[in-house]
Amino acid sequence: MYRKKQCCGMGKHDHRLCNQRRILRISYFLTDYNISIDCKPFANFSVDLRRTGAVYSGTDALQNEKTEGKLTMKDKKLTTYQMAVTAVMAAVLCVLGPLTVPIGAVPISLANFVICLTAWLLGPKFGTLSVVIYLALGAIGIPVFSGYGAGLAKLAGPTGGYLVGYLLLAFIGGMFIEKSKGNPVVSAVGLVLGDAACYVLGTAWFVFQMQCELGYALTVCVYPFIALDLAKIVVSCIVGALLRKRLTQAGVLKLQNAVSE
CATH class of the missing domain: 1.10.1760.20 (Arp2/3 complex 21 kDa subunit ARPC3)
Structure with a gap:
């Protein structure tokens, strides 16, 4: 019987957390290639980076992008x-x-x-x-x-x-x-x-x-x-x-x- 593969690789799947990780990966890709998009719909999400223990929020990303652009x-x-x-x-x-x-x-x-x-x-x-x-x-x-x-x-x-x-x-x-x-x-x-x-x-x-x-x-x-x-x-x-x-x-x-x- 076909079993759907979990996209995040974790035992207990959380679609919301998985989608947030996808958005974060996309934002990294866009930053590396200097591509600008309207990120306001994602301004309120936050993701727990388990490897570093830091919290990355969409609002911080927007602010950093604007600051770096000005510099x-x-x-x-x-x-x-x-x-x-x-x-x-x-x-x-x-x-x-x-x-x-x-x-x-x-x-x-x-x-x-x-x-x-x-x-x-x-x-x-x-x-x-x-x-x-x-x-x-x-x-x-x-x-x-x-x-x-x-x-x-x-x-x-x-x-x-x-x-x-x-x-x-x-x-x-x-x-x-x-x-x-x-x-x-x-x-x-x-x-x-x-x-x-x-x-x-x-x-x-x-x-x-x-x-x-x-x-x-x-x-x-x-x-x-x-x-x-x-x-x-x-x-x-x-x-x-x-x-x-x-x-x-x-x-x-x-x-x-x-x-x-």
Whole structure:
């Protein structure tokens, strides 16, 4: 004689409890595949999860789904906003990067100053991305490098290592700024370390390309610029901290980490 199989596998069958378990399994499936349905008819049920001892209610599921949806939309909006600000800072870098201020025997380039500000405003991730955009535009022939240079030949030339080193300046400086929440002393240390990493990479590349002595490379490419770079870092910390704080308070700049007072 045919005997109907119990769907829940329990000795004493409870159809109501079994249906609730089915609804719970369906809700898990819909959540995994980001499928939204109207769950209001099930808002009042509760299921005893025997393995964990917890109680899962339909009302909690609806509330969690709404909360998670809001966080996801917020994150997406924040990412879109940061990408827009990244593009703006890359444009500023392209405009001011080629400019030099002829003061003394060594002209002052504004590129690394703008990169320090970019690290202040965007942090390590998007600040580095802004520099990547800048380097990519210069590589395809747009005259955005110092002295209005451009092209792959400029990047592969003797001073190309310093251009690539801008990535280290943006990332290391931005990381210190973000982790310290804009602490001026820690941020300045991070920018100095990032600038030093830029010099190490650039000088090593210069020595390799020119087949010259390290002392000559330091005399030509490092020593004349140290004092100027330190001054630019100090100014960027003052201006960057002020801009970061004011723009965040005004809602123009949205940062995940708060700015220290």
